[in-house]
Amino acid sequence: MASSCFADHLGDFVALTPTERDAIHRLEERERILRRTGILVRENDRAGELFILKRGMMMSYVLLDDGSRQILRFLFPGDMMGVASIAYALSPETIVALTDCTVCPFECGALAQLMTEHPRLGAAIMVLHQMERVSLTDRLVGLGRTSAKVRVASLLLELRNRMRRFDPEIGSSFVLGLTQEEIGDATGLTAVHVNRMLRQLEDDGLIGRENGRVLFRDEVRLARAANYVDRFEGLDLSWLPAAR
Amino acid sequence: MASSCFADHLGDFVALTPTERDAIHRLEERERILRRTGILVRENDRAGELFILKRGMMMSYVLLDDGSRQILRFLFPGDMMGVASIAYALSPETIVALTDCTVCPFECGALAQLMTEHPRLGAAIMVLHQMERVSLTDRLVGLGRTSAKVRVASLLLELRNRMRRFDPEIGSSFVLGLTQEEIGDATGLTAVHVNRMLRQLEDDGLIGRENGRVLFRDEVRLARAANYVDRFEGLDLSWLPAAR
DNA sequence: CGCAAATTTGAACGTAGTCAACAAGTGTGG
DNA sequence: CCACACTTGTTGACTACGTTCAAATTTGCG
Incomplete structure (x- = not known):
């Protein structure tokens, strides 16, 4: 049985038929290894490919004229990356490896074929994109309307939860990276200021820290303080068309 | 010929066949009128429908526990709204009318049917969603890394440009609403603080104001100051599958 | 071990928020 | 038609959250 990272991810929400798994697997025929700090896509470079992240952790960001940087999203195994290239000729963001990574590049055309032959998968992918969009609005709300402490706490929770999806070993303690x-x-x-906020969270008894490892000391109180919503919950995919 | 707001919007990027237009038009069979301040969808309410905005201006927002509000997006004719309901049982955001509006509600199932029968339209809709996603990241960058003045200037530019897409009459002067x-x-x-920033932009000679009407006095300098990117440009949709 | 990167802390500063008062505009009912 | 209430816009004074700058300390890596 061909294994596919993306199919596993999607399979958490939709029961996939063997045929569908097979079709998805064709997106992961090629593989590319990327070292830590290696750049997969550079902002404003020509972008014709999409990618599935298979192993490792990556992030996407934008640089401003004054040299400051805004990180848009952290990426984990099973995530589809560089999707903006289905719309734009040039990439609106840089995508870089935070650890050694394996990525599977595929052409826009492969997505077109997948959507044509398996409309249900097309719909499921659209669902994933919406989940990601909602997470993005959550972060927008955080930046626009919450304090520094809340934002940091919220990020810690989100990262831990995302890591736990592909590594169930992870409990209330994890390596931030x-x-x-x-x-x-x-x-x-x-x-x-991040440093000061981490110290405050520690002094509040919400987290513990030791060389890169974060410990949630009171997860309930932390989640409440961060007004955190898990966007992997509350799904309703009953409308999806029948598998082909 | 059946007219469709959404088809017109999509048609700006993709040449639609009559059959495709017809299929899209079926999303707009029903109509609903909404008065100014009327709420279309409430955060955390059950959400099974999507909508096409046909006439008027709307916005989506999220309320926080402390009563503060973050507006996520302004909506204009041709925009698809409430798309999160393809993923979530409950709406993650409130959608409200800023002017008297006409909206066309349709079921998730209608989208499923459209994607199944017209894969190219499914792909085109995915492109629109990505354009919207990139706009959201632009706003994220603005909130995270730019000054109050830049954010306000950027919003003014974005709103004017979006309004101009369906009302080409609009030039360097427009009603903000x-x-x-x-x-x-x-x-x-x-x-x-918004008030102070508007005053500063006025004092800088970048804009003029009189009872709700905004005038761009030096659009080039304004766009530069706002490091504004028009996300309706730079598209590449050559990968779309053939029309069916 | 030695060096560069990352973390930590303090002090001064500045952007944006808060609070308050007033002006201007808008709609309503007497 | 006017009086009144209410929303929106405007400005000033003060506050506070987060930044900037600087220096010391720790960590991790070659």
């Missing part, structure tokens, strides 16, 4: 500067670029803060 | 509080809730600022 981000510098404080990266946390800042994701939450719209400076590295210095 | 938003209160300063609404501008603030979209840009993550207080109404008071």
